[in-house]
Amino acid sequence: MAHRTVDDWLALLQPMLWQPVRQWQERINADPDLQQWLQEAAYRAAMEVASASAPDTLSAAYQGLQDELIVRFAELAEAVARLTQGCGRLRINWQPDAPHYSTVEIDFGRDYCIDLFIPLPDSSLDALQQALTHLRHQLPADPPYPRRPHQVTAILAYQGRCPALRLRDHLTPAGRQLTAIVLLPGQQPSAEMPPETALQYLHAYFLSGAPASC
Numbered sequence: 001m002a003h004r005t006v007d008d009w010l011a012l013l014q015p016m017l018w019q020p021v022r023q024w025q026e027r028i029n030a031d032p033d034l035q036q037w038l039q040e041a042a043y044r045a046a047m048e049v050a051s052a053s054a055p056d057t058l059s060a061a062y063q064g065l066q067d068e069l070i071v072r073f074a075e076l077a078e079a080v081a082r083l084t085q086g087c088g089r090l091r092i093n094w095q096p097d098a099p100h101y102s103t104v105e106i107d108f109g110r111d112y113c114i115d116l117f118i119p120l121p122d123s124s125l126d127a128l129q130q131a132l133t134h135l136r137h138q139l140p141a142d143p144p145y146p147r148r149p150h151q152v153t154a155i156l157a158y159q160g161r162c163p164a165l166r167l168r169d170h171l172t173p174a175g176r177q178l179t180a181i182v183l184l185p186g187q188q189p190s191a192e193m194p195p196e197t198a199l200q201y202l203h204a205y206f207l208s209g210a211p212a213s214c
Helices: 006-016 021-029 032-050 057-072 074-083 125-137 195-207
Strands: 089-093 103-107 116-119 150-157 164-172 175-183
Touching: 006 021, 006 074, 021 032, 021 103, 021 116, 032 057, 032 103, 057 074, 057 089, 074 089, 116 125, 125 150, 125 164, 125 195, 164 195, 175 195
Parallel strands: 116 150
Antiparallel strands: 089 103, 150 164, 164 175
């Protein structure tokens, strides 16, 4: 199979916008060219680490794989950067003890899991409401356990600004209750608030003209 171009990757991945990020990653990892490279490179690096004694060998091997990934699949890296408005990048999830389980992921540079990436057509409350409705549909239908809410987190991207919204489904004595947390880049998470309040919070953030930041 011919090496995919940037346009090939865009055509493959763009229809998956608004779908869970794990589905993007599954599609990427299903590429035969990437599969072959990943299996060979991950195994080779694992063998090099196993036969070395220097303490920094593991980190050096990982960085070597990461660099090789970006060079070998520069077209994919560019497609991911475009689709995520510069907020996502390719990252290898290398498993040196089980290299055949290594995968390629999309890293958004957060210390929490991103379930969805939602590009907004504009920063209006209507667009934010549409994103919230989509996010709500991603929550499990089954009731959560008490004090163990279901939750789903999405980046809501517009013009290179990529705040995240976390929606939580709680089981309370009065029934199920939705709350939201706003996660702005470089800031502490907000307090939990009603989802509609979170939309107002995000709307004000976009209107503030804060510089693009991921």
